[in-house]
Amino acid sequence: MDTISFMGANFVARELGYRMYGEWSQGEAAATAFFQPPETFGERFEALLATVSGMGFAAFDIWTGHLGWQWATEAQLETARTLLQRYKVAAVSYAGGFGSTAAEFEAACRLASALGIPVLGGGSPYVASDRPGAVKLLERYGVRFAVENHPGLLTPEEILAFVGDGAGGLIGTTVDTGWFGTAGVDAEQAIQQLGRHILHVHLKDVLAGGHTTCQFGQGCVPLQACVQALRASGYRGALSVEHEPYDHDPSDECRASAAMLQDWLRASPESST
Numbered sequence: 001m002d003t004i005s006f007m008g009a010n011f012v013a014r015e016l017g018y019r020m021y022g023e024w025s026q027g028e029a030a031a032t033a034f035f036q037p038p039e040t041f042g043e044r045f046e047a048l049l050a051t052v053s054g055m056g057f058a059a060f061d062i063w064t065g066h067l068g069w070q071w072a073t074e075a076q077l078e079t080a081r082t083l084l085q086r087y088k089v090a091a092v093s094y095a096g097g098f099g100s101t102a103a104e105f106e107a108a109c110r111l112a113s114a115l116g117i118p119v120l121g122g123g124s125p126y127v128a129s130d131r132p133g134a135v136k137l138l139e140r141y142g143v144r145f146a147v148e149n150h151p152g153l154l155t156p157e158e159i160l161a162f163v164g165d166g167a168g169g170l171i172g173t174t175v176d177t178g179w180f181g182t183a184g185v186d187a188e189q190a191i192q193q194l195g196r197h198i199l200h201v202h203l204k205d206v207l208a209g210g211h212t213t214c215q216f217g218q219g220c221v222p223l224q225a226c227v228q229a230l231r232a233s234g235y236r237g238a239l240s241v242e243h244e245p246y247d248h249d250p251s252d253e254c255r256a257s258a259a260m261l262q263d264w265l266r267a268s269p270e271s272s273t
Contacts, residue, residue, distance in 0.1 A: 002265055003058075003059050003090075003092065003237070003238040003239065004057065004059065004238070004239055004240075004241060004258050004261055004262065005057060005059035005060055005061050005090075005092045005093070005238045005239065005240045005241065006052045006055065006057040006059070006060055006061065006240070006241055006254060006258075007061045007063070007095065007202060007240045007241060007242040007243075007244075008048070008052075008060060008061055008062055008063030008065070008066050008095065009061075009063040009065065009095055009096070009242070009244055010241075010242060010243055010244050010250050010254060011031070011048075011063075011066075011250075012024065012027035012028065012031065012063075012065065012244050012246075013027050013244075013245065013246045013247070014031070014249070015027070015030040015031050015033070015034045016030050018245070018246070018247055018248050018249060019247070020246040020247070021246070027065070027246070028064070028065045028096075031063075031065030031066060032065055032068055032071070035065070035066050035067065035068075036068070036071050038073060038075065038076060041076050041079060042079045042083070045066065045067070045076075045079065045080055045083055046083050046087075048066060049083050049084065049087045049089055050087065051251070052087075052089060053087045053088070053089055055251055055254065055255050055258075056255065056258065057089070057241075057258065058088060058089060058090060059089065059090045059091075059092045059238055060084075060089045060090070060091055060092065061091075061092060061093045061094075061095045061121065061202075061240045062080075062091050062093070062094050062095065062115070062117065063095045063096055064094070064095065064096030064097065064122075065096070067080055067111070068096075069098065069099070069104070069107040069108040069110070069111045070104075070107070072111055077111065077114045077115065080115060081114070081115055081116075084115070091115050091116065091117045092117070092118070092119075092200075092237075092238040092240070093117060093118070093119045093120070093121040093146075093174070093200050093238070093240065094108065094111065094112045094115075094117045094119070094120050094121065094122075095121050095122055095202075095240075096122045097122055097123050097124065098120055098122060098123070098124040098126070098145075099124055099126060100124065100125040100126050100129075101126055102126060102130065102133055102137070104124075104126065105124050105126040105127070105134060105137060106137050106141075108120060108124070109137050109138065109140070109141040109143050110141060112141065112143045113141040113142055113143055117143065118143060118144060119143065119144045119145070119146050119174075119199050119200050119237075120143060120144070120145045120146065121146045121148060121174035121199075121200040121202070122146075122147075122148050122174070123147060123148060123150060123153075124145070124147075127145055127147070127171065128162065131164075131167070131171075134171075135167045135170055135171070138167075138170045138171070139170065144169065144170050144171070144172065144199055145170065145171050145172075146171075146172045146173050146174040146198075146199035146200045147159065147162055147163070147171070147172075147173050147174065148173070148174040148176050148179075148202070149173065149174075149175065149176050149179050149180060149183075149190075150176070150179055151179075154179060154180075154183040154185065155183070155185055155190075156185070156189075156190045156193040156194055159173050159194060159197075160193070160194065160197065163197050166196075166197055169199075172197040172198060172199035173194055173197050173198055173199065174198075174199065174200040174201065174202060175187075175190070175191060175194065175198055175200075175201045175202065176202040176204055176242070177201075177202065177203055177204050177205070177221050177223060177226050178202070178204030178205060178206040178211065178213060178219075178221060178242065179204075179211070180221070181204075181205070181206045181208075181219065181220050181221040182206055182210065182211040187221055187222065187223075187226050188222055188225040188226050188228075188229045191226055191229040191230055191233060192229055192232075192233065194233075195233050195234075196233070196234070198230070198233065198235050198237075199237065200237055200238065200240070201230065201235070201237065201238070201239050201240060202240045202242045203216070203223055203226070203227075203239050203240060203241060203242060203257075203261065204221070204242040204243065205217065205218060205219035205220075205221045205223055205243075205257075206219045206220060206221060207219050207220065208220040212245075213242070213243045213244050213245060213250075214243065214253075215243065215253040215254075215256055215257050216241075216256070216257035216260045216261065217257075217260060223261075223264075224264045224268075227239070227261070227264045227265065227268055228264075228268050231268050239261060241254050241257050241258050241261065243257065
């Protein structure tokens, strides 16, 4: 569990010059407009990876705003694959929304498979509407779907009901500790309840009373206790550092959060379970 990754969506406001005053979709649209053009994709995706690698991260959660299943071409996928190898950055998850139809969900699975990404961490109404069809696609492309606790699916009980039997490990959850904090859910206890169904983790701290993200240790989420609970549960996946401010570059704060997380990991030996 010592893989610490950088969440691409931390840069949701980057292409707006950190002057993002609207909804999340505003930043995602700006990122898509910046990265989608084929003639500039390579240099822009390389600059993104250079930034992430330069911060000391060797693992990355690719966000749909930076490489969308709706628009990515085979050439762009090949470019992304080459650049990930060049910068020695592992793509540990694909983050975002994955459509509401079979064709859309398949496009997301295909993209993840093409880049060797093991897990889709986010949401898709399609999985709930046609679970057998979703499971077939996950099996075909060799990826897993980990639904994230977001508004509409915020409590451990709701998530467990969605996951069900887990479809042999193909369906589970991405724990977002920040959304648990915002919802008033005890994140440490939620991790204990979700246990073996946790397929990915977004470590996020938030200021009390809302969903304003912050550097680790400055908010209301007991992140060190969450890390200890993950150890005890037997979780062995990556831990994504997530902090998505609308008004400033989070790079320095993410770097500091990663260092803090590394200290917690050293202080919390691996569970033998």
